[in-house]
Amino acid sequence: MPAPSPGDSLHGRSRWCAPTDHRDILRNPSLLARGPQTPAEYVMLSPRGGRPHDATAATPAPSSSSSPRHRAGMEAGASGRVLEWEAGLPVASELTPVSHPLITPALAAAFRINIGGGAFAAASPFDDSPLAHDSPTSHLSFPCDEDEDEEEVEEEGEGEGETEDTASGSGACRGGARAGKKARMVWTPELHHRFVEAVGHLGDKGAVPKAIVRLMNVEGLTRENVASHLQKYRIYLKRTRNPAAPQHPQPFPTAYGPSFDPHPPSDAPSRSDYCAFPSRERDQALQAMGWKRTKDV
DNA sequence: TGCAGAATAT
DNA sequence: CATATTCTGC
Numbered sequence: 001m002p003a004p005s006p007g008d009s010l011h012g013r014s015r016w017c018a019p020t021d022h023r024d025i026l027r028n029p030s031l032l033a034r035g036p037q038t039p040a041e042y043v044m045l046s047p048r049g050g051r052p053h054d055a056t057a058a059t060p061a062p063s064s065s066s067s068p069r070h071r072a073g074m075e076a077g078a079s080g081r082v083l084e085w086e087a088g089l090p091v092a093s094e095l096t097p098v099s100h101p102l103i104t105p106a107l108a109a110a111f112r113i114n115i116g117g118g119a120f121a122a123a124s125p126f127d128d129s130p131l132a133h134d135s136p137t138s139h140l141s142f143p144c145d146e147d148e149d150e151e152e153v154e155e156e157g158e159g160e161g162e163t164e165d166t167a168s169g170s171g172a173c174r175g176g177a178r179a180g181k182k183a184r185m186v187w188t189p190e191l192h193h194r195f196v197e198a199v200g201h202l203g204d205k206g207a208v209p210k211a212i213v214r215l216m217n218v219e220g221l222t223r224e225n226v227a228s229h230l231q232k233y234r235i236y237l238k239r240t241r242n243p244a245a246p247q248h249p250q251p252f253p254t255a256y257g258p259s260f261d262p263h264p265p266s267d268a269p270s271r272s273d274y275c276a277f278p279s280r281e282r283d284q285a286l287q288a289m290g291w292k293r294t295k296d297v
Numbered sequence: 298t299g300c301a302g303a304a305t306a307t
Numbered sequence: 308c309a310t311a312t313t314c315t316g317c
Contacts, residue, residue, distance in 0.1 A: 184303060184315080208308065228303055231310075 185225050194218065195229060 187195070198215040199207040209227040216226070 182304075187302085210308085224304075227308075228305085232302065234309095 182222075185221075187229055191216075191218065191221075192229075195226070195233070199230070199233070 194216045195212065198212045202208075202211050202215060207230070209223045209230055212226045212230065213221055213223045
């Protein structure tokens with residue numbers, strides 16, 4: 001029965017938040033304490049409304065009663081799927097398998113998560129031709145939407161009984177009130193790479209937000225996200241084109257590099273690195289995520 | 298305080 | 308859709 005009873009499937013309209021807000025993790029060490037065990041869990045670790053300040057969060061509040069509805073939504077696929085959520089969604093072939101890609105190889109390594117078949121070595125995060133192949137989204141992070149649209153992660157994780165300590169059932173993202181702003185999106189290098197490619201493929205004329213979004217085909221990515229990014233990107237292009245101070249032909253000292261600059265200018269850009277990650281957040285985020293290179297978790 | 302990056306408004 | 312402005316986190 002497709003029609004979910006009220007207060008059931010949509011109950012709490014619990015949403016999954018991508019780990020966009022590393023700050024949450026930063027402020028909630030307990031999340032790291034145990035670290036995600038599975039992709040699914042990882043995804044749920046960053047509940048926007050997860051009361052970040054809840055110091056006592058040490059207790060994830062497993063709540064045996066908290067039914068794992070989240071996954072139920074998709075896992076129930078076999079038995080009863082919430083068609084309501086599927087309305088307007090791209091067909092399966094168009095969808096991006098986020099399950100594994102959500103976790104970058106490095107992350108996986110950090111947490112010793114094994115994503116399908118030793119992803120670390122296998123998946124080169126910098127594989128190019130993202131567009132060339134129709135396999136769109138890959139290792140991308142996405143924002144947490146709370147509005148209407150919200151692709152569900154096609155999780156193949158053979159559900160282990162994860163503890164659904166996601167924020168309280170209602171309003172996983174943002175304390176229940178959808179009046180708020182959307183989670184800040186993080187343009188990862190991968191994402192930006194796709195973006196740049198999309199723009200390139202579309203050409204100057206066709207590179208409009210809508211088209212870009214389509215071409216990128218990143219679940220969770222909104223037109224507005226792209227529009228905003230595009231705006232910055234254009235500014236960046238303009239700047240680099242102008243003889244203002246093009247120390248280099250067109251290196252991207254800023255975050256707006258064509259993805260992964262294999263050869264960062266030797267003069268080390270004063271500002272951030274060549275990656276599209278949020279300048280300083282990245283570092284902390286990575287650390288918070290257990291990426292400490294010197295220290296061990 | 299200023300800056301950068303993303304969201305939101307026009 | 309493009310541009311401007313606001314917001315937020317360092």
